[in-house]
Amino acid sequence: MDAVATPPLIDPFMRAITYLRVSVTDRCDFRCVYCMAEHMTFLPKRDLLTLEELDRLCSTFVRLGVRKLRITGGEPLVRKNIMWFFERMGRHLGQGLDELTLTTNGSQLARFAGQLRDCGVRRVNVSLDTLDEDRFKAITRWGRLADVLHGIDAAQAAGLAVKINTVALKGTNDTEAHRLVEWCGERGMDLTFIEVMPMGELDGEDRLDQFWSLGDVRRELETRWTLTDTDYRTGGPARYVRVAETGQRIGFITPLTHNFCESCNRVRLTCTGQLYMCLGQDDDADLRAVLRASEDDALLETAIREAITRKPRGHDFDYSRQKVEGQVARHMSVTGG
Ligand code: SAM
Numbered sequence: 146m147d148a149v150a151t152p153p154l155i156d157p158f159m160r161a162i163t164y165l166r167v168s169v170t171d172r173c174d175f176r177c178v179y180c181m182a183e184h185m186t187f188l189p190k191r192d193l194l195t196l197e198e199l200d201r202l203c204s205t206f207v208r209l210g211v212r213k214l215r216i217t218g219g220e221p222l223v224r225k226n227i228m229w230f231f232e233r234m235g236r237h238l239g240q241g242l243d244e245l246t247l248t249t250n251g252s253q254l255a256r257f258a259g260q261l262r263d264c265g266v267r268r269v270n271v272s273l274d275t276l277d278e279d280r281f282k283a284i285t286r287w288g289r290l291a292d293v294l295h296g297i298d299a300a301q302a303a304g305l306a307v308k309i310n311t312v313a314l315k316g317t318n319d320t321e322a323h324r325l326v327e328w329c330g331e332r333g334m335d336l337t338f339i340e341v342m343p344m345g346e347l348d349g350e351d352r353l354d355q356f357w358s359l360g361d362v363r364r365e366l367e368t369r370w371t372l373t374d375t376d377y378r379t380g381g382p383a384r385y386v387r388v389a390e391t392g393q394r395i396g397f398i399t400p401l402t403h404n405f406c407e408s409c410n411r412v413r414l415t416c417t418g419q420l421y422m423c424l425g426q427d428d429d430a431d432l433r434a435v436l437r438a439s440e441d442d443a444l445l446e447t448a449i450r451e452a453i454t455r456k457p458r459g460h461d462f463d464y465s466r467q468k469v470e471g472q473v474a475r476h477m478s479v480t481g482g
Contacts, residue, residue: 156454160409164410166412167216172219194433200234201436202418205442205446206449207237214244222254232264235266248270254297254299255292255295267305269300269305269307272310276328277290284317297332308396309337311338323369323370337396338398339398358401406459418436419433
Protein backbone atom coordinates (compact mmCIF):
# COMPACT_ATOMS: atom_id res chain seq x y z
CA MET A 146 0.00 0.00 0.00
CA ASP A 147 1.50 3.40 -0.77
CA ALA A 148 1.73 6.21 1.78
CA VAL A 149 -0.92 8.36 0.10
CA ALA A 150 -3.51 5.59 0.19
CA THR A 151 -2.86 4.76 3.87
CA PRO A 152 -5.29 6.58 6.17
CA PRO A 153 -3.46 8.40 8.98
CA LEU A 154 -3.70 7.41 12.63
CA ILE A 155 -6.37 9.59 14.22
CA ASP A 156 -7.45 9.07 17.83
CA PRO A 157 -10.97 9.50 19.26
CA PHE A 158 -10.22 13.16 20.10
CA MET A 159 -9.26 13.91 16.48
CA ARG A 160 -5.55 14.13 17.29
CA ALA A 161 -3.29 12.83 14.51
CA ILE A 162 -0.62 10.47 15.87
CA THR A 163 2.59 11.45 14.13
CA TYR A 164 5.20 11.02 16.85
CA LEU A 165 6.51 7.68 18.17
CA ARG A 166 8.86 7.42 21.13
CA VAL A 167 10.62 4.09 21.30
CA SER A 168 12.40 2.68 24.31
CA VAL A 169 15.02 0.28 22.98
CA THR A 170 16.18 -0.97 26.39
CA ASP A 171 15.12 -0.71 30.02
CA ARG A 172 18.78 -0.73 31.10
CA CYS A 173 20.79 2.32 31.95
CA ASP A 174 24.33 3.05 33.12
CA PHE A 175 22.97 5.70 35.55
CA ARG A 176 20.54 5.33 38.45
CA CYS A 177 19.00 8.80 38.69
CA VAL A 178 17.27 9.10 42.04
CA TYR A 179 13.95 10.36 40.65
CA CYS A 180 13.90 7.76 37.85
CA MET A 181 15.09 4.39 39.16
CA ALA A 182 15.69 2.56 42.40
CA GLU A 183 19.40 1.80 42.87
CA HIS A 184 18.87 -1.93 42.55
CA MET A 185 16.54 -2.47 39.65
CA THR A 186 15.58 -5.84 38.26
CA PHE A 187 15.90 -5.58 34.51
CA LEU A 188 14.03 -7.62 31.94
CA PRO A 189 15.43 -10.92 30.69
CA LYS A 190 16.80 -10.63 27.18
CA ARG A 191 14.20 -12.95 25.63
CA ASP A 192 11.45 -10.48 26.59
CA LEU A 193 13.04 -7.65 24.60
CA LEU A 194 12.18 -7.04 21.00
CA THR A 195 15.13 -7.85 18.79
CA LEU A 196 16.51 -4.98 16.75
CA GLU A 197 14.98 -6.59 13.66
CA GLU A 198 11.58 -6.64 15.38
CA LEU A 199 11.99 -3.01 16.42
CA ASP A 200 12.82 -2.19 12.80
CA ARG A 201 9.66 -3.96 11.59
CA LEU A 202 7.46 -2.25 14.16
CA CYS A 203 8.84 1.25 13.69
CA SER A 204 8.75 0.91 9.91
CA THR A 205 5.07 -0.01 10.17
CA PHE A 206 4.41 3.13 12.23
CA VAL A 207 6.18 5.24 9.61
CA ARG A 208 3.97 3.67 6.95
CA LEU A 209 0.97 4.65 9.07
CA GLY A 210 1.98 8.30 9.16
CA VAL A 211 4.51 8.69 11.99
CA ARG A 212 6.85 11.55 11.00
CA LYS A 213 9.01 11.86 14.08
CA LEU A 214 10.81 9.04 15.83
CA ARG A 215 12.58 9.53 19.15
CA ILE A 216 14.77 6.69 20.41
CA THR A 217 15.04 6.52 24.18
CA GLY A 218 15.25 4.07 27.08
CA GLY A 219 16.69 3.25 29.65
CA GLU A 220 19.82 4.53 27.99
CA PRO A 221 19.45 3.90 24.24
CA LEU A 222 23.18 4.03 23.54
CA VAL A 223 23.95 1.11 25.88
CA ARG A 224 21.93 -1.31 23.75
CA LYS A 225 24.27 -3.61 21.80
CA ASN A 226 24.44 -2.88 18.04
CA ILE A 227 22.10 0.07 18.39
CA MET A 228 23.80 1.84 15.47
CA TRP A 229 22.44 -0.87 13.18
CA PHE A 230 18.93 0.16 14.24
CA PHE A 231 19.66 3.89 13.75
CA GLU A 232 20.96 3.09 10.27
CA ARG A 233 17.77 1.18 9.48
CA MET A 234 15.59 4.04 10.70
CA GLY A 235 17.69 6.56 8.79
CA ARG A 236 16.48 5.04 5.52
CA HIS A 237 12.98 6.38 6.23
CA LEU A 238 14.15 10.00 6.39
CA GLY A 239 12.61 11.92 3.52
CA GLN A 240 10.45 8.85 2.81
CA GLY A 241 7.71 9.64 5.31
CA LEU A 242 9.92 10.34 8.30
CA ASP A 243 10.89 13.97 8.97
CA GLU A 244 13.03 13.47 12.03
CA LEU A 245 15.06 10.73 13.69
CA THR A 246 16.34 11.75 17.10
CA LEU A 247 17.17 10.47 20.56
CA THR A 248 17.16 11.29 24.24
CA THR A 249 20.34 10.24 26.01
CA ASN A 250 22.20 10.75 29.26
CA GLY A 251 25.24 11.59 27.12
CA SER A 252 27.60 9.06 28.67
CA GLN A 253 28.21 7.25 25.35
CA LEU A 254 27.94 10.21 22.99
CA ALA A 255 31.69 10.64 22.58
CA ARG A 256 31.71 7.18 21.01
CA PHE A 257 28.61 7.46 18.85
CA ALA A 258 28.06 11.11 17.85
CA GLY A 259 29.68 10.77 14.39
CA GLN A 260 27.77 7.60 13.54
CA LEU A 261 24.49 9.15 14.67
CA ARG A 262 25.08 12.06 12.36
CA ASP A 263 25.86 9.64 9.51
CA CYS A 264 22.51 7.91 10.16
CA GLY A 265 20.66 11.19 9.64
CA VAL A 266 20.29 12.36 13.25
CA ARG A 267 20.55 16.15 13.44
CA ARG A 268 19.44 16.94 16.99
CA VAL A 269 19.91 15.17 20.33
CA ASN A 270 18.41 15.80 23.73
CA VAL A 271 20.90 15.30 26.53
CA SER A 272 19.54 14.93 30.05
CA LEU A 273 21.64 16.91 32.50
CA ASP A 274 20.35 18.21 35.82
CA THR A 275 23.48 19.83 37.24
CA LEU A 276 26.93 21.15 36.36
CA ASP A 277 28.30 20.37 39.80
CA GLU A 278 30.31 17.15 39.92
CA ASP A 279 29.28 16.09 43.44
CA ARG A 280 25.65 16.88 42.84
CA PHE A 281 25.81 15.01 39.53
CA LYS A 282 27.06 11.94 41.41
CA ALA A 283 24.34 12.35 44.03
CA ILE A 284 21.58 12.56 41.39
CA THR A 285 22.79 9.89 38.95
CA ARG A 286 24.41 7.65 41.62
CA TRP A 287 26.65 5.95 39.02
CA GLY A 288 27.37 8.69 36.45
CA ARG A 289 30.47 10.82 35.80
CA LEU A 290 29.87 14.43 34.79
CA ALA A 291 33.09 14.53 32.75
CA ASP A 292 31.83 11.74 30.45
CA VAL A 293 28.65 13.65 29.72
CA LEU A 294 30.52 16.90 29.05
CA HIS A 295 32.86 15.06 26.63
CA GLY A 296 29.81 13.56 24.99
CA ILE A 297 28.26 16.98 24.49
CA ASP A 298 31.54 18.28 23.02
CA ALA A 299 31.65 15.35 20.62
CA ALA A 300 28.03 15.82 19.57
CA GLN A 301 28.56 19.49 18.81
CA ALA A 302 31.81 18.74 16.99
CA ALA A 303 29.92 16.19 14.85
CA GLY A 304 27.43 18.89 13.88
CA LEU A 305 24.53 17.75 16.07
CA ALA A 306 22.34 20.39 17.68
CA VAL A 307 22.21 19.62 21.40
CA LYS A 308 19.30 20.50 23.67
CA ILE A 309 19.71 20.05 27.40
CA ASN A 310 16.82 18.57 29.39
CA THR A 311 16.83 19.36 33.11
CA VAL A 312 14.38 17.96 35.63
CA ALA A 313 13.60 20.77 38.10
CA LEU A 314 14.29 19.36 41.56
CA LYS A 315 13.57 21.40 44.65
CA GLY A 316 16.38 21.27 47.17
CA THR A 317 18.72 19.76 44.57
CA ASN A 318 19.33 21.90 41.49
CA ASP A 319 17.20 24.95 42.34
CA THR A 320 20.36 26.96 43.03
CA GLU A 321 21.67 26.23 39.54
CA ALA A 322 18.93 27.40 37.22
CA HIS A 323 20.73 30.65 36.32
CA ARG A 324 24.07 28.89 35.84
CA LEU A 325 22.43 26.37 33.48
CA VAL A 326 20.88 29.16 31.39
CA GLU A 327 24.23 30.92 31.21
CA TRP A 328 26.15 27.75 30.31
CA CYS A 329 23.68 26.73 27.61
CA GLY A 330 23.82 30.29 26.25
CA GLU A 331 27.62 30.15 26.02
CA ARG A 332 27.46 26.84 24.17
CA GLY A 333 24.61 27.71 21.81
CA MET A 334 22.26 25.11 23.26
CA ASP A 335 18.56 25.33 24.11
CA LEU A 336 17.53 24.22 27.58
CA THR A 337 14.27 22.60 28.64
CA PHE A 338 13.08 22.29 32.22
CA ILE A 339 10.77 19.38 33.12
CA GLU A 340 8.52 18.95 36.14
CA VAL A 341 9.15 15.76 38.06
CA MET A 342 6.36 13.23 37.43
CA PRO A 343 5.04 10.54 39.76
CA MET A 344 6.30 7.46 37.93
CA GLY A 345 7.41 4.34 39.76
CA GLU A 346 8.22 3.82 43.43
CA LEU A 347 11.58 5.14 44.60
CA ASP A 348 13.81 4.25 47.55
CA GLY A 349 12.72 6.74 50.19
CA GLU A 350 12.30 9.69 47.78
CA ASP A 351 9.18 11.82 48.08
CA ARG A 352 7.82 13.34 44.87
CA LEU A 353 6.20 16.24 46.67
CA ASP A 354 9.48 17.16 48.36
CA GLN A 355 11.22 17.08 44.96
CA PHE A 356 8.56 19.00 43.06
CA TRP A 357 9.56 22.50 41.89
CA SER A 358 6.82 24.02 39.75
CA LEU A 359 8.01 25.54 36.49
CA GLY A 360 5.93 28.65 37.19
CA ASP A 361 8.30 29.21 40.12
CA VAL A 362 11.32 28.35 37.96
CA ARG A 363 10.25 30.93 35.38
CA ARG A 364 9.71 33.61 38.04
CA GLU A 365 13.17 32.88 39.42
CA LEU A 366 14.75 33.10 35.94
CA GLU A 367 13.00 36.40 35.27
CA THR A 368 14.87 38.00 38.15
CA ARG A 369 17.95 37.87 35.93
CA TRP A 370 17.00 37.16 32.30
CA THR A 371 14.63 38.80 29.85
CA LEU A 372 12.28 36.07 28.64
CA THR A 373 9.92 36.53 25.70
CA ASP A 374 7.25 33.97 24.79
CA THR A 375 7.60 32.39 21.34
CA ASP A 376 5.40 30.06 19.33
CA TYR A 377 8.39 27.84 18.46
CA ARG A 378 7.53 24.10 18.66
CA THR A 379 9.54 20.93 18.15
CA GLY A 380 6.57 18.57 17.93
CA GLY A 381 6.74 17.89 21.67
CA PRO A 382 4.96 19.38 24.68
CA ALA A 383 7.50 22.11 25.55
CA ARG A 384 6.50 25.78 25.45
CA TYR A 385 9.46 28.01 24.62
CA VAL A 386 10.69 31.46 25.55
CA ARG A 387 13.63 33.33 24.05
CA VAL A 388 16.36 34.62 26.37
CA ALA A 389 17.30 38.11 25.13
CA GLU A 390 20.75 38.08 26.78
CA THR A 391 21.93 34.75 25.28
CA GLY A 392 19.76 34.39 22.17
CA GLN A 393 18.97 30.79 23.15
CA ARG A 394 15.58 29.30 23.99
CA ILE A 395 14.29 27.88 27.23
CA GLY A 396 11.52 25.29 27.10
CA PHE A 397 9.11 24.38 29.88
CA ILE A 398 7.46 20.96 30.07
CA THR A 399 4.73 21.21 32.66
CA PRO A 400 2.80 17.94 32.97
CA LEU A 401 1.70 18.91 36.48
CA THR A 402 0.98 22.61 36.43
CA HIS A 403 -0.29 22.92 32.89
CA ASN A 404 -1.65 19.82 31.30
CA PHE A 405 -0.90 19.88 27.56
CA CYS A 406 -2.73 16.68 26.62
CA GLU A 407 -5.15 18.39 24.23
CA SER A 408 -2.39 18.64 21.63
CA CYS A 409 -0.86 15.21 22.29
CA ASN A 410 0.35 13.65 19.03
CA ARG A 411 2.44 10.80 20.42
CA VAL A 412 2.46 7.21 21.60
CA ARG A 413 5.21 5.22 23.27
CA LEU A 414 6.59 1.80 22.53
CA THR A 415 8.46 -0.10 25.24
CA CYS A 416 11.41 -2.37 24.56
CA THR A 417 9.09 -5.36 25.00
CA GLY A 418 6.66 -4.12 22.37
CA GLN A 419 3.93 -2.75 24.62
CA LEU A 420 2.37 0.34 23.13
CA TYR A 421 1.33 2.95 25.70
CA MET A 422 -1.14 5.44 24.32
CA CYS A 423 -0.46 7.82 27.25
CA LEU A 424 2.61 8.25 29.49
CA GLY A 425 0.38 8.70 32.53
CA GLN A 426 -2.16 5.90 32.06
CA ASP A 427 -1.85 2.14 32.36
CA ASP A 428 -3.69 0.92 29.26
CA ASP A 429 -1.40 -0.69 26.70
CA ALA A 430 -1.47 -2.89 23.62
CA ASP A 431 0.75 -5.94 23.28
CA LEU A 432 2.29 -5.49 19.84
CA ARG A 433 5.00 -8.09 20.49
CA ALA A 434 2.42 -10.89 20.53
CA VAL A 435 0.98 -9.67 17.23
CA LEU A 436 4.42 -9.23 15.72
CA ARG A 437 5.50 -12.73 16.69
CA ALA A 438 2.20 -14.33 15.67
CA SER A 439 2.56 -13.55 11.98
CA GLU A 440 4.99 -12.23 9.41
CA ASP A 441 2.16 -10.35 7.80
CA ASP A 442 2.28 -6.64 8.66
CA ALA A 443 -1.46 -6.30 7.96
CA LEU A 444 -2.24 -7.79 11.40
CA LEU A 445 0.21 -5.40 12.99
CA GLU A 446 -1.40 -2.43 11.27
CA THR A 447 -4.83 -3.52 12.48
CA ALA A 448 -3.53 -3.90 16.06
CA ILE A 449 -1.93 -0.42 15.95
CA ARG A 450 -5.12 1.17 14.61
CA GLU A 451 -7.18 -0.58 17.29
CA ALA A 452 -4.79 0.67 20.01
CA ILE A 453 -5.08 4.26 18.77
CA THR A 454 -8.88 4.08 19.19
CA ARG A 455 -8.14 3.60 22.91
CA LYS A 456 -5.90 6.66 23.33
CA PRO A 457 -7.26 8.48 26.41
CA ARG A 458 -7.91 12.18 26.64
CA GLY A 459 -4.92 12.67 28.98
CA HIS A 460 -3.04 11.82 32.15
CA ASP A 461 -4.21 12.45 35.73
CA PHE A 462 -0.94 13.45 37.45
CA ASP A 463 -1.80 15.83 40.26
CA TYR A 464 0.04 17.11 43.34
CA SER A 465 -2.36 19.95 44.04
CA ARG A 466 -4.03 18.42 47.11
CA GLN A 467 -0.66 18.05 48.81
CA LYS A 468 -0.54 14.40 47.92
CA VAL A 469 0.57 12.56 44.84
CA GLU A 470 -2.32 11.56 42.61
CA GLY A 471 -2.46 9.90 39.23
CA GLN A 472 0.77 8.02 39.92
CA VAL A 473 1.63 5.21 37.52
CA ALA A 474 3.53 2.14 38.71
CA ARG A 475 6.00 2.07 35.81
CA HIS A 476 9.34 3.82 36.07
CA MET A 477 10.08 6.32 33.34
CA SER A 478 12.79 3.96 32.09
CA VAL A 479 10.11 1.44 31.13
CA THR A 480 7.90 3.68 29.01
CA GLY A 481 10.82 5.73 27.74
CA GLY A 482 11.11 9.32 28.89
N1 SAM B 1 18.67 7.62 29.52
C1 SAM B 1 18.14 8.63 28.67
C2 SAM B 1 18.28 9.99 29.32
O1 SAM B 1 18.85 10.09 30.41
O2 SAM B 1 17.83 10.96 28.73
C3 SAM B 1 16.72 8.41 28.20
C4 SAM B 1 15.71 7.91 29.18
S1 SAM B 1 15.34 8.98 30.56
C5 SAM B 1 14.09 8.01 31.36
C6 SAM B 1 14.51 10.31 29.75
C7 SAM B 1 14.22 11.52 30.55
O3 SAM B 1 13.24 11.24 31.53
C8 SAM B 1 15.39 12.11 31.28
O4 SAM B 1 15.50 13.48 30.93
C9 SAM B 1 15.02 11.99 32.72
O5 SAM B 1 15.54 13.06 33.46
C10 SAM B 1 13.50 12.05 32.65
N2 SAM B 1 12.82 11.46 33.80
C11 SAM B 1 12.98 10.27 34.38
N3 SAM B 1 12.12 10.08 35.40
C12 SAM B 1 11.37 11.21 35.48
C13 SAM B 1 10.30 11.65 36.31
N4 SAM B 1 9.83 10.90 37.29
N5 SAM B 1 9.77 12.89 36.07
C14 SAM B 1 10.24 13.68 35.07
N6 SAM B 1 11.24 13.31 34.25
C15 SAM B 1 11.80 12.11 34.44
